[in-house]
Amino acid sequence: MSEHVSQTNRVLSYPKGGKPAIITNEWQVWHGDETELSNLNPKQKVLVPFSWWLMHGQAQVKDSTSELAKRIQEKTIGVWFAADDDILKHLDVIEAGKSIWPLVGADFPVFRDGRSFSTAALLRERFHWTGEIRAIGDVLIDQLILGARSGFDSFALRADQNTDVALKQFDLFSVRTQNSWRDCRSQLSNQLTEAV
Amino acid sequence: MYKYDYIDQTLVNERVTQFKDQVQRRIDGSLPEEEFRPLRLQNGLYHQRHAYMLRVAIPYGLLSSEQLRTLANISEKYDRGYGHFTTRQNIQFNWIKLEETPAILADLAKVQMHAIQTSGNCIRNITSDAFAGVAADEYVDPRPVCELLRQWSTLHPEFAFLPRKFKFAVCGAKEDRTILLCHDVGISLKKNTNGELIADIYAGGGMGRTPILGSLIKESLPWNVLPSYLTALLRVYNRFGRRDNIYKARIKILVKALGPEEFARQVEGEWASIKDGDDNFQQSEWDRVAKHFTKPAYKTAEQISTEDLVQSALENERAAFARWLERNVKAHQVPGYASVIFSLKPHGSVAPGDATTEQMLAIADLADQYSFSELRVTHEQNLVLADVEQARLLELWHKAKAQNVVLPNIGLLTDIIACPGGDFCSLANAKSLPIAKAIQERFDDLDYLHDLGEISLNISGCINSCGHHHVGNIGVLGVDKDGQEWYQITLGGEQGNHAAIGKVIGPSFGAEQIPDVMADIIDTFVKHRTADEPFIETYRRLGVTPFKEAAYLNRSKESSAAGATA
Numbered sequence A: 001m002s003e004h005v006s007q008t009n010r011v012l013s014y015p016k017g018g019k020p021a022i023i024t025n026e027w028q029v030w031h032g033d034e035t036e037l038s039n040l041n042p043k044q045k046v047l048v049p050f051s052w053w054l055m056h057g058q059a060q061v062k063d064s065t066s067e068l069a070k071r072i073q074e075k076t077i078g079v080w081f082a083a084d085d086d087i088l089k090h091l092d093v094i095e096a097g098k099s100i101w102p103l104v105g106a107d108f109p110v111f112r113d114g115r116s117f118s119t120a121a122l123l124r125e126r127f128h129w130t131g132e133i134r135a136i137g138d139v140l141i142d143q144l145i146l147g148a149r150s151g152f153d154s155f156a157l158r159a160d161q162n163t164d165v166a167l168k169q170f171d172l173f174s175v176r177t178q179n180s181w182r183d184c185r186s187q188l189s190n191q192l193t194e195a196v
Numbered sequence B: 001m002y003k004y005d006y007i008d009q010t011l012v013n014e015r016v017t018q019f020k021d022q023v024q025r026r027i028d029g030s031l032p033e034e035e036f037r038p039l040r041l042q043n044g045l046y047h048q049r050h051a052y053m054l055r056v057a058i059p060y061g062l063l064s065s066e067q068l069r070t071l072a073n074i075s076e077k078y079d080r081g082y083g084h085f086t087t088r089q090n091i092q093f094n095w096i097k098l099e100e101t102p103a104i105l106a107d108l109a110k111v112q113m114h115a116i117q118t119s120g121n122c123i124r125n126i127t128s129d130a131f132a133g134v135a136a137d138e139y140v141d142p143r144p145v146c147e148l149l150r151q152w153s154t155l156h157p158e159f160a161f162l163p164r165k166f167k168f169a170v171c172g173a174k175e176d177r178t179i180l181l182c183h184d185v186g187i188s189l190k191k192n193t194n195g196e197l198i199a200d201i202y203a204g205g206g207m208g209r210t211p212i213l214g215s216l217i218k219e220s221l222p223w224n225v226l227p228s229y230l231t232a233l234l235r236v237y238n239r240f241g242r243r244d245n246i247y248k249a250r251i252k253i254l255v256k257a258l259g260p261e262e263f264a265r266q267v268e269g270e271w272a273s274i275k276d277g278d279d280n281f282q283q284s285e286w287d288r289v290a291k292h293f294t295k296p297a298y299k300t301a302e303q304i305s306t307e308d309l310v311q312s313a314l315e316n317e318r319a320a321f322a323r324w325l326e327r328n329v330k331a332h333q334v335p336g337y338a339s340v341i342f343s344l345k346p347h348g349s350v351a352p353g354d355a356t357t358e359q360m361l362a363i364a365d366l367a368d369q370y371s372f373s374e375l376r377v378t379h380e381q382n383l384v385l386a387d388v389e390q391a392r393l394l395e396l397w398h399k400a401k402a403q404n405v406v407l408p409n410i411g412l413l414t415d416i417i418a419c420p421g422g423d424f425c426s427l428a429n430a431k432s433l434p435i436a437k438a439i440q441e442r443f444d445d446l447d448y449l450h451d452l453g454e455i456s457l458n459i460s461g462c463i464n465s466c467g468h469h470h471v472g473n474i475g476v477l478g479v480d481k482d483g484q485e486w487y488q489i490t491l492g493g494e495q496g497n498h499a500a501i502g503k504v505i506g507p508s509f510g511a512e513q514i515p516d517v518m519a520d521i522i523d524t525f526v527k528h529r530t531a532d533e534p535f536i537e538t539y540r541r542l543g544v545t546p547f548k549e550a551a552y553l554n555r556s557k558e559s560s561a562a563g564a565t566a
């Protein structure tokens, strides 16, 4: 694994309405520095930085002879958003991306930086993004529930995380007191009496 | 008083299980301290100077006698026989063992309590008026809104890792008793001309290193759209609040940098796309919650005049009882009733806000006997029995006396707000508690205190301002200079509708000088005040100069102050 490409073997996939499962990762995250995209294995699916896409990707989409265009056609290119990417400034790019990118990622530079929760929420609420959104970076077990509710449906866990504990996270709470991407807040039908 | 339904109770029970597992993983080493830290903070568990400290949430300061008994038992079983009521209407236990916290949380869950989000960079416990529902000057009872927001913010997934902590206060009365403008978001509830419940939203207030009063960013918001509006507001803050510098991470810095108009515009832009979503509160939710805040079964009772009340006491008790009625008993919405404040500020003996196990148990009994089994915690760190029959005030006074909570110093100089400071807090620059004690001992004469009238004195052990020194008429701030403890004085701060941030008067003082400095400031006030003028008005009329001169004149002779600057 080089510095500019990272890949976690284990991805926790938790589709909306489905069950959480550990799956093999097919996507590598390219950080956009040094090495050219063309140097990366053309067979491998790649998430490119959104900022790189803005600079290089868009132009090449139209140039069908380019290597990138080919990859796009093969659905092996997606983008990832850095925590400080202001996605609302690029409404049309992301709108267009809906039919191009099979997967988008949002990065956690450090687990306690919660910006990407809002990125995922905006993608779901504002852009009505229906495809997969993957949490990448410093993704830890104890942030999984938050991510799952904000809009993520897959998680590239940091390598040292215990997958057994991870898989059990989503069963911890059977109720919720606010709406989220997955569920509405739990409401008692008015007939039910007060508990306990 | 709100009662958990099945959903609230299940959530809290499941939270206990979740945290138990996290503690277990910490103990077995699979969860490193750095990664455990924000998790435990989101459960109110700090690592302090001597031990772990657990902060338990008292949502909007409302407490049942049964809950207080549980807190008392926790203080007995897991701590050292006392608890500390805080300026954010919570309670802290200072001597907690990590491995015992899951058991404490389980005890709390049995009485519908928890420690969720009492710390950490998330939406904190929501504070409100300690006299909500009974205050004579109330427009609207804020508690149903507080409770709905408590639910909405509890374990909110998108806002659990904000740039910094996030504090809401909600107020529904003419007189603000919540320091609304010193909160990240202040919600001021009113009724419009059609009788509909609406909210004015203030954002970007806070104390700490950069004290700023919040700005009005939204007027007349219908109560039911609070979730979508606050989601929009927090989303802007979560995305654009500064994360590079902890001192600049509060929303106040963002609001200041953008300007309140631009901040409001961005929130509005975000809100536009979600305002009609199904996130908003439903009338049925209001109905379910609000029915817990209906009036208790008041008797029909005659209003009794203070004079008659005083006459009902034995002759040798009358002066003391009258003082208590004047300072510690407040007007009520219902004729024949009053609200009683128990002072947790006895002179010179314990930390402001501390209550022992025995006191908590006894006060719980008093709440059962005299106030429909309910209590409130004030942000001044006192306790309130909100619904006491006037006819029983004398009886209550007698019984409460035995618990040492009837000192008639509410609102007076010795009703000091103080943070735990260097005695407990690992962030402190200086001790707060001995300063509070020394001042209380110096001003121990109740007659004199009553003559001085309303003065707020607030002490913080460091610039974080947990003791609210910025909004004290007199503020004391612990500062560190060359490893020594010094104290900086601010004057002119105020809470309430004319909230103001105090001004530093000059170089700081040594601990031993503080009682004398206070005496000089107070003497200056006495010398210049007209009739019954309160301190803050004399200060406003005269400005800082005479106070400053008095404070430094005598000091200039004392060599220990030389060279000490803030």
Ligand code: HEM
Pocket (backbone or CB within 6 Å): B046, B048, B053, B085, B086, B087, B088, B092, B167, B182, B183, B205, B206, B207, B208, B209, B250, B418, B419, B420, B424, B425, B426, B427, B463, B464, B465, B466, B467, B468
């Ligand atoms: C014991 C450990 C404590 C720690 C580590 C701590 C930490 C902090 C920090 C860092 C701030 C600065 C906030 C800012 O940036 O504006 C602050 C402010 C504050 N804290 Fe604490 N605190 C502690 C105890 C307390 C206690 C005991 C109370 C109540 C008695 C309290 C209530 C508050 C309040 C009301 C503020 C005022 C500032 C605001 O609301 O903006 N904290 N605390």
Ligand code: SF4
Pocket (backbone or CB within 6 Å): B419, B420, B421, B422, B425, B426, B427, B428, B429, B460, B461, B462, B463, B464, B465, B466, B467
């Ligand atoms: S003001 Fe400072 S010293 Fe006092 S409790 Fe807060 S952080 Fe600790």
